[in-house]
Amino acid sequence: MNILVTNDDGIDARGIYELVLALREIGNVIVMAPLGEQSAVGHALTVSLPLRVTEFHKNGAFFGFAVSGTPADCVKLALRTFLAERDLPRPDIVVSGINHGRNTAVNIIYSGTVSAATEATVLDVPAIAVSLTSYHLDADFLPAAEFMRRFTPRVAALGIPRGTLLNVNVPALPTDKIEGVAFTKQGASYWEDEFEKRIDPQERPYYWLKGRYVLEDRDPDIDDIAIRERKISITPIHYDLTNYEFLETLRAKWPKDY
Amino acid sequence: MNILVTNDDGIDARGIYELVLALREIGNVIVMAPLGEQSAVGHALTVSLPLRVTEFHKNGAFFGFAVSGTPADCVKLALRTFLAERDLPRPDIVVSGINHGRNTAVNIIYSGTVSAATEATVLDVPAIAVSLTSYHLDADFLPAAEFMRRFTPRVAALGIPRGTLLNVNVPALPTDKIEGVAFTKQGASYWEDEFEKRIDPQERPYYWLKGRYVLEDRDPDIDDIAIRERKISITPIHYDLTNYEFLETLRAKWPKDY
Numbered sequence: 001m002n003i004l005v006t007n008d009d010g011i012d013a014r015g016i017y018e019l020v021l022a023l024r025e026i027g028n029v030i031v032m033a034p035l036g037e038q039s040a041v042g043h044a045l046t047v048s049l050p051l052r053v054t055e056f057h058k059n060g061a062f063f064g065f066a067v068s069g070t071p072a073d074c075v076k077l078a079l080r081t082f083l084a085e086r087d088l089p090r091p092d093i094v095v096s097g098i099n100h101g102r103n104t105a106v107n108i109i110y111s112g113t114v115s116a117a118t119e120a121t122v123l124d125v126p127a128i129a130v131s132l133t134s135y136h137l138d139a140d141f142l143p144a145a146e147f148m149r150r151f152t153p154r155v156a157a158l159g160i161p162r163g164t165l166l167n168v169n170v171p172a173l174p175t176d177k178i179e180g181v182a183f184t185k186q187g188a189s190y191w192e193d194e195f196e197k198r199i200d201p202q203e204r205p206y207y208w209l210k211g212r213y214v215l216e217d218r219d220p221d222i223d224d225i226a227i228r229e230r231k232i233s234i235t236p237i238h239y240d241l242t243n244y245e246f247l248e249t250l251r252a253k254w255p256k257d258y
Numbered sequence: 259m260n261i262l263v264t265n266d267d268g269i270d271a272r273g274i275y276e277l278v279l280a281l282r283e284i285g286n287v288i289v290m291a292p293l294g295e296q297s298a299v300g301h302a303l304t305v306s307l308p309l310r311v312t313e314f315h316k317n318g319a320f321f322g323f324a325v326s327g328t329p330a331d332c333v334k335l336a337l338r339t340f341l342a343e344r345d346l347p348r349p350d351i352v353v354s355g356i357n358h359g360r361n362t363a364v365n366i367i368y369s370g371t372v373s374a375a376t377e378a379t380v381l382d383v384p385a386i387a388v389s390l391t392s393y394h395l396d397a398d399f400l401p402a403a404e405f406m407r408r409f410t411p412r413v414a415a416l417g418i419p420r421g422t423l424l425n426v427n428v429p430a431l432p433t434d435k436i437e438g439v440a441f442t443k444q445g446a447s448y449w450e451d452e453f454e455k456r457i458d459p460q461e462r463p464y465y466w467l468k469g470r471y472v473l474e475d476r477d478p479d480i481d482d483i484a485i486r487e488r489k490i491s492i493t494p495i496h497y498d499l500t501n502y503e504f505l506e507t508l509r510a511k512w513p514k515d516y
Contacts, residue, residue: 037306039305039306040302040303040304040305041299041300041302042299042300042301042302042303042330042373043300043301043367043368044298044299044300044302044368045298045300045368045467046298046467047297047298047467048295048297050456050464050465050466051453051464051465051466051467052462052463052464052465053463053465072300072368076451076453076467077453077465080451080452080453081452081453081455081465082453082465085455106380106497108497108499109301109373109376109380109497109499110301110302110303110330115300115367118367122364122367122448158511158512160504161501161503161504164501164504181512183505183508183509183512184505185498185500185502185505186498186499186500190380193334193338194338194339195309195334195335195338195339195340197339197343198308204310205310205311206308206309206310207308207309207310207311207335207339207340208308208309209303209304209305209309209334234508235500235505236500236501236504236505236508237499237500237501238499238501238504239364239366239367239499240443240444241366241367241444241495241496241497241499242443242444242493242494242495243419243422243494243495243496244443245419246418246419246422246494246496247441247442247443247493247494250441250492250494251441253416254416254439254441
């Protein structure tokens, strides 16, 4: 199995390192990831600037290709141009992560980790986004990496519909404390956020985003609630954003002569 | 009616100027838009840097607030902190645009224009994203602006469900050539894109994205096809990305003992 790995925390992050070590045991891994941290970039593409690619080494050995762009840039560049140019195989699956922090509920729309996986599905390659639900500096990525080593080939065998990806969130617990997997819906939890106004040394004001995440849901088939119940949450997501129900309402209610 | 206007082409773009002139005829307009061009930024939020706000003037008069961030930053900053701080009214509706170029099909996921409207719906304010389907430098934004002057109060009167926005694309035609509105689904058209490899003056390679948009659909109830038929396309979109159909498949097919 050929696996393309990327992330949004940057090619030097601990999460992608543990993921790559685990996936190398089950396949041929190619890494193409952002040079620096790219969190909360959403599905950004770099169009006004050129992209640079450099070879990135870790512990004295070649680790992967670092790109001066976003997670979506990495996947598009790999699949559209770079892999073919280097005679590297087209991947059977793209895995994005392991993100340092959860990507659930509304966080999905801001997530560079998820956007990289989405870009793969746009280009017809099955994809998984994987996140660890901890922001702690000393978070342990090993249980999530071990899960991905078992999960990735099973997903490849089951198949994912065109345009859909699996968004995986692993609770920050030792493997023996994790109580299995749950297939979930995207929840309605949200950020109660605001901007703190501060004054810089030149006496000019600036604003800095801060927030508190509010668990809105109760139902165990929701992403954040499954995680609270010590389960690995797996949500199938796609990029057809049409609200079909309201489309019918609009067609029925809107004046015909408009 | 209080209207917050933003965009992704930047506060100095022609599209937002025509939109603001038109909407000032029907309500109290506050502009909070990016200082510079922010196309294809997706739903990016600025978290690692502070935001600056400056007052922006046009033709010798105050036009609005320029923000050193993304379209989603502008909306979040306005609704969470800035408007209240300045004793400005909370908007009844957010309008994002007029974008210079279409936001249909897969383009929606890369669009800063749409992401600004999405951010408004995350914060429970109804929203419309509006784009003109032309990339020409001398494109005429007036027909789209005139449409928004009529359409915005009707949307406010009809109401939009929580979490949903209307994504409007106006064909680049004179008003009398536009053949009404169509309520549409997000289409499956796509970019047949690649990266052109070039060599810089220092003999180092770089890659630059280029592409051709391929109309995939036929059905007149799809966004891009409605536009081809000279109609204004209106697609209700939301940010629940769950693929419910495949969720059922996963629950049925996945081994119980996993």
